[in-house]
Amino acid sequence: MEWSARIERGDDVVVSVAEGAHDLGVAVAEALGERGANVVTLYGSDEVSRAYLNAHDGDFDESPEYERALFENADSVLRLGGGRNTAADADVPSERRQAYSKAREDVREARMATDWVSTVHPTRSLAQQAGMSYEEYEDFVYDAVLRDWSELAERMAKVKDRLDETDEVRLVKEDTDLTMRVDGRVSVNSCASVAYDSHNLPSGEVFTAPYATEGEVFFDVPMTINGRRVRDVRLTFEGGEVVDWSAAQGEAAITETVETDDGAKRLGELGIGMNRGIDRFTDSILFDEKMGDTVHLALGRAYTSNFPEGSEGEANDSAVHVDMITDMSEDSRMLFDGDVVQEDGKFWFEE
Amino acid sequence: MEWSARIERGDDVVVSVAEGAHDLGVAVAEALGERGANVVTLYGSDEVSRAYLNAHDGDFDESPEYERALFENADSVLRLGGGRNTAADADVPSERRQAYSKAREDVREARMATDWVSTVHPTRSLAQQAGMSYEEYEDFVYDAVLRDWSELAERMAKVKDRLDETDEVRLVKEDTDLTMRVDGRVSVNSCASVAYDSHNLPSGEVFTAPYATEGEVFFDVPMTINGRRVRDVRLTFEGGEVVDWSAAQGEAAITETVETDDGAKRLGELGIGMNRGIDRFTDSILFDEKMGDTVHLALGRAYTSNFPEGSEGEANDSAVHVDMITDMSEDSRMLFDGDVVQEDGKFWFEE
Numbered sequence A, B: 001m002e003w004s005a006r007i008e009r010g011d012d013v014v015v016s017v018a019e020g021a022h023d024l025g026v027a028v029a030e031a032l033g034e035r036g037a038n039v040v041t042l043y044g045s046d047e048v049s050r051a052y053l054n055a056h057d058g059d060f061d062e063s064p065e066y067e068r069a070l071f072e073n074a075d076s077v078l079r080l081g082g083g084r085n086t087a088a089d090a091d092v093p094s095e096r097r098q099a100y101s102k103a104r105e106d107v108r109e110a111r112m113a114t115d116w117v118s119t120v121h122p123t124r125s126l127a128q129q130a131g132m133s134y135e136e137y138e139d140f141v142y143d144a145v146l147r148d149w150s151e152l153a154e155r156m157a158k159v160k161d162r163l164d165e166t167d168e169v170r171l172v173k174e175d176t177d178l179t180m181r182v183d184g185r186v187s188v189n190s191c192a193s194v195a196y197d198s199h200n201l202p203s204g205e206v207f208t209a210p211y212a213t214e215g216e217v218f219f220d221v222p223m224t225i226n227g228r229r230v231r232d233v234r235l236t237f238e239g240g241e242v243v244d245w246s247a248a249q250g251e252a253a254i255t256e257t258v259e260t261d262d263g264a265k266r267l268g269e270l271g272i273g274m275n276r277g278i279d280r281f282t283d284s285i286l287f288d289e290k291m292g293d294t295v296h297l298a299l300g301r302a303y304t305s306n307f308p309e310g311s312e313g314e315a316n317d318s319a320v321h322v323d324m325i326t327d328m329s330e331d332s333r334m335l336f337d338g339d340v341v342q343e344d345g346k347f348w349f350e351e
Helices: A022-035 A046-055 A065-072 A094-103 A105-112 A124-130 A134-145 A149-164 A251-258 B022-035 B046-055 B065-072 B094-103 B105-112 B124-130 B134-145 B149-164 B251-258
Strands: A012-018 A038-044 A076-081 A115-120 A168-173 A176-181 A188-190 A205-208 A211-219 A223-225 A228-238 A241-249 A267-273 A294-300 A321-327 A333-336 A339-343 B012-018 B038-044 B076-081 B115-120 B168-173 B176-181 B188-190 B205-208 B211-219 B223-225 B228-238 B241-249 B267-273 B294-300 B321-327 B333-336 B339-343
Touching (some): A022 A076, A022 B046, A046 A094, A065 B065, A124 A134, A149 A188, A211 A321, A228 A251, B046 B094, B065 B105, B149 B205, B223 B251, B228 B251, B241 B251, B251 B294
Parallel strands (some): A012 A038
Antiparallel strands (some): A038 B038, A168 A333, A176 A211, A228 A241, A267 A294, A333 A339, B168 B333, B188 B205, B205 B267, B267 B294
């Protein structure tokens, strides 16, 4: 609340509470009351969404005014995730999901224009997804979240500063040799505070919006896209766009992502994970992409925070933003303008 | 959905889901999807509210714009009650509760201006409050809700029509002889449909907004006010205002109610319960006040639906609306302009 959302007296705060996040919702409400903020509480239930989406014929109204007005007039949106079944909406057809997402772009933009923070409460469902006992998973979450954020912010600033002077990033590892342009972009030191334009808790990544991507990349970290398991994704880029793709498991989820719209064929994000409090993959993108010594790339929508003022219109636009992760801790190199800045998980400033 | 809320394609619907009402929330979301309505889902958690209110210093902002805008732009609000503890917010000081309620009058007015419907999902907590097993309570709720509403609407129309031609209502029973003026008012045939200006499900009452109340009344049905048990309330009215009150249990709750503001000293509602599908008191006002052969009176706010167009400004205004119930099934009479219209629970048109 102090570091992340920077809530002050009189702030208009929307809190979204997932099915399993009740206890965190109560704690957040108490903290908001103490600060004298205002609160509207949404129910972020995947089962409710699934029932609605599956019953709807798919011809959704464009960004209904009442919902847009809620977010347009809000200062902050705190999304408290943590459901009871990570596959709760796995049987919603992806066309339905995409149609809903497209129809509500203005609502999403209004929400993203607030000081939003997304976090999760540890639930049994997330523990199961991670293959961990509940108690073990609770420790994992609190280890990832309760960091010395200002110390990490300083370390990440080194990477941000150097990245901002870089024109081209190159990733080299097994089945991977990928180059991306990043000039004209501003990277974000995402240290879990809206004051740094960082909206996830935990965070711990430096990210930018790459373009003109060329080459091949292999994502060896398993993940879940829209409730479906996806493993060993390979993408080939030519002229900035995906031209070929495959996956050892869940290839259909990649195909649907790439075919959503034109923007989904381009990268929206290059993220460099630097949170070493996250010590293993748990099949949750909120944690996995922040893990130290990883890199993630997202197909689809870019964050406007990576664009200098006035050039936000250049941000890659898409109804989707799908992250995929590759491990950089072994047999790997990251180069900025030809200089190795990280090798086998070690940055140039680390010994 | 068909009878009560009359939702149509494109309607902007706010659904509030209580802690124990998840399953009903899923069912309602499905029905809204089928109709092509839009949905925003709120979390109506008493524990979240309690944490917020108890932590706040009590100096609340006046009706924050973001929340007001949500309701002002909504067509319908469906409140799905049913918590996990009916006393969840019993330790919120009543001044805090009242300050919050007063500060948010514009939000409440915006919400009440929609086609709102309030109902509950049967929960173990409500079953406990009723002193019933969960299975028995489920049957009770569905018996009360799944009525032949159009048939009941016709029977209630007889009472409404006669009440609308009446100047004075009198109630006579043990320790009770109370007269109220009702001329200049329009009674509501509350048959659980917004088309009848009826916003509760179940419903089954004819209600109006009395004034110039004189005499004494004894409420023999136990109830819970803000989480506190209240029993055997006696009120004395002079010149339309409560001048004396007592209760065998929970008298402080009555004192706090009466002392909220000037409007809380006057009656806002006279309701005649006619739903015989409700066959016992369950210590839940939503059901108790609709029970056949009962009458309830509310201190505080009147419903503007009882006022002819243009005279809504005459409605009694207050931050509270507290219902109290008296059993009219035995040794009792209700008179309209001196004529007995109900005696020992039988209306003039019943044999």
